[in-house]
Amino acid sequence: MLRPLLHAGLVLALATAAYGQSEAPGTGSANENVETSASVTEPLQSTIPKVTADHAKFKKLQGPFASASDVTKACLTCHNEAGKQVTQSIHWTWETHNPTTGQTLGKKTVLNSFCGNLATNETRCTSCHAGYGWTETKSFDFKDETKVDCLACHDTMGEYIKWPTDAGHPLYTPKNQSTRMEPYAEALVVKEPDGTFTHLPPDLAKIAANVGRPRRDNCGNCHFFGGGGDNVKHGDLSTALLNPSPHVDVHMSPQGANMVCVDCHVGDGHEWPGSRYQGTLFNTSPKRAGMRNTNVLACNSCHTSEPHAKLSLRGAKLNDHTDRVACQTCHIPEFAKGGVATKTWWDWSTAGKLKEGKPYAEEDEKGRHTYLSIKGNFEWDEDVIPDYAFWNGRVDYTLLGDKIDPTGIVGINQIGGGADIPGSVIFPFKRMRGKQAYDAINNYLIQSNVYGPEGDTALWSNYNWDKALAAGMAASDVPYSGKYGFVETEMWWPTTHMVAPANEALKCGSCHAKDGRLAKVAGVYIPGRDGFAMTDRVGLILLSLALVGIAVHTGLRILTRRNNKGE
């Protein structure tokens, strides 16, 4: 009884998690914990924490609500700071300033190698905006707190889903279509006799009465589906994390620590640490496991920088690696685990082909799209071995209008750091590759209008690149020559989720080998990978000469012995 209480003191950040069933590991002897010192704290029981208010009893939340924004208005009557907090956060602004590079980033601005760009596609993209009604960037009121979406993050019923094409709104009336929307709550989908699917609107009053701390599906409904489908974008964030085995994610598995996203991404005033625009690789503050500074998110925020058993030679030597090798490198041997593949190649240049005037799709044997008229060609991969590179957390983006060299592979982002740059560690990445449109005269990447059921410019409705690119660029201040081509691009996505159990971590020989995982990482001496060309040659030649000399000497001894005896 005492141990869980002691640990609870150490885990202020996770104070809301309840400790319970002692079936789980970690309740064993203290020695066990030393042995597996990577385990930080007692396993967490991610039950919904007790709160001090029963939202069902608030009259204002009993509805009925004509729109989700009306729910927000009700929330704000009590949570009168929340609107201000959210409207300052990146979940709302889609804009962030990177002080290291001086770049202004965020979904509002950046280009990526998936759906490309926000401009002119707002209504579709903002289905994952923490707000309602961002159909057009220049007219959306970024100060209107009543447009904040509280329920996307705080629905605990698993029934509130933002409809993909309604600028952040959920459905308010039933919607029938030929395909089932994903994600959408099972209970709200009716399969019709004609094979179509009717999607029922969520019951806003019921959801408002049951709000709580964000669960993994709240985050996952957007973050798992980035790039237009399950695990398409990140590779390490997919629906496999809703109920993962320890192999898939030892932190989030119910048989592991059973943590949810916000156990690590600990919010403060509706802002969360953890960014791929600017990576935090180290948290220098914690000296003891669990004593974390919640503003900084890194493995060592909880695990310390000496997570392996200090008193064993092996542990001590593993700890020696932490200044040059990120925890993720050894502890995430593969991403896109749990049966959900990630997109690794997206070639936009082939989009727009039609069969008998109609768009079509091609699938691989696993039912994954390999071609869509609206999007081009794809490749997928599962259980992917990451690419490795030194990284110091810096990321530079190739923004709209930034000059590119179309003869090579264009980095949509470039990661900073290197073997000789302090603070750099070898880090695993998903390297997303593909082909994208660029201005063939001005040599920069350009944006396209892909979404828009009305009008004749959107690629997904009209299959015409000229119009889609002209419309996309018309929404920017950057000139467009009207001549476009497609250039090969790559984009680096740091891999940090889907941590495997300790016994699945890479072994020494995975990297200390000539053709090992780090074969391409330059600028560092890795024993077992790197020899000494001259020394090894001379050494082996000398050894060979010694053996030849011995052979000759032996031969002569045998021959002369016969002769001597013969005399």
Place this chain on the structure above:
Amino acid sequence: MSEMQYVTIFARFERFWHWMQALLVLALLFTGARMHGIIETPAWTLSFMLHLIAAGLIILLWIFAIFWHFTTGAWKHYIPTFHNLIPVIRYYAYGIFKGEPHPAKPTLHRKHNPLQALSYLVLKLVINPAIWVTGILYLTVNLTGLNLRSVAWAHVMAAYAMALFVVVHVYMATTGSTPVAYIKAMVTGKEWVVVDEPTK
């Protein structure tokens, strides 16, 4: 003519030291070659662990051996001498093929021939210390902040020197009156030696 007697010239500890050292050095060479990428088995992690265990044991053994050499005075066997050195070299290069007798007979005060004593001295004063010093620097490279590549290079150099010593040493062990005579002596400790030669 001096009298030859079959007596114990390698004390029990000396023999233990020798064979233990042989085992550990071979283990270190093999695991080291594995970690350096020259051979491919056993697993890297296992090689690393075995290498460190063997290194720890051999350092312990060396500390005992150094103590033993000083307390027993056995260190004097390794004082370099040029007396008889040239004839011994000539013997291995030529005389051995003619069936000539070995020019240096072991005595109680000089159980090694001068070439042998010199090579063991180099082993003890140059190769062994180079191995341990570079090995300890390699293990602690994160604490000292030394350049990993340089330390690794120095250790690998020392290892090649050790490997060369072992190869030649093992071969030389077969050059006794029969191919196993010296090896047998190192097992039993007994050897035919000149007992009445006056002390130099």
